[in-house]
Amino acid sequence: EWVDLSEIIETSIEKVKLYAANKGITIRLTEEDVPILLLDGNRIQQVLINLLDNAIRYTNQGMITVNLKSIPEFIAVKIEDTGIGIPEEELPFIFERFHRVEKSRSRNYGGTGLGLAIVKKLVEIQGGQIEVASQLDVGTSFTLKFPKPAEERIK
Numbered sequence: 001e002w003v004d005l006s007e008i009i010e011t012s013i014e015k016v017k018l019y020a021a022n023k024g025i026t027i028r029l030t031e032e033d034v035p036i037l038l039l040d041g042n043r044i045q046q047v048l049i050n051l052l053d054n055a056i057r058y059t060n061q062g063m064i065t066v067n068l069k070s071i072p073e074f075i076a077v078k079i080e081d082t083g084i085g086i087p088e089e090e091l092p093f094i095f096e097r098f099h100r101v102e103k104s105r106s107r108n109y110g111g112t113g114l115g116l117a118i119v120k121k122l123v124e125i126q127g128g129q130i131e132v133a134s135q136l137d138v139g140t141s142f143t144l145k146f147p148k149p150a151e152e153r154i155k
């Protein structure tokens with residue numbers, strides 16, 4: 001189906017807003033107009049909610065920013081938090097099933113370690129990519145990139 005990413009992002013934020021508010025975290029959306037994309041809207045919502053859930057869970061206070069924009073060949077959605085971050089040596093493994101960063105985190109923050117493995121699968125099935133950047137005690141960002149429809153790319 002042809003989906004409006006902006007709408008899906010707004011619905012996803014709406015669903016986790018209370019969870020964020022309860023932790024004193026605000027979620028800000030910055031966006032530019034982007035073309036509609038041929039994607040499975042329900043799956044994308046599942047992906048976004050998973051990433052937002054992580055951003056909230058692994059942030060103790062502060063701000064989450066969601067940015068939607070058009071870059072040369074892709075539409076990009078970036079979810080950036082100001083949380084505990086991920087150690088650099090862990091970054092290559094976080095998309096593996098059941099991989100969780102350190103035991104103390106599991107105790108403090110819960111979770112099963114399945115979220116990101118599913119997220120990556122769902123994104124790639126739809127022709128997209130996911131990238132992560134993180135700095136310990138500073139924050140983490142996940143960027144989703146979906147190829148632009150052909151007509152958009154030759155404009």
Ligand code: ATP
Binds near residue numbers: 101105
């Ligand atoms: P769940 O299956 O409930 O999502 P989880 O959150 O532990 O469990 P993933 O979502 O797959 O599992 O994340 C894997 C690990 O990566 C987490 O345990 C956490 O340590 C780290 N992580 C993921 N997102 C973030 C984030 N935004 N900030 C800091 N660490 C993160």
Ligand code: MG
Binds near residue numbers: 050
């Ligand atoms: Mg998770």
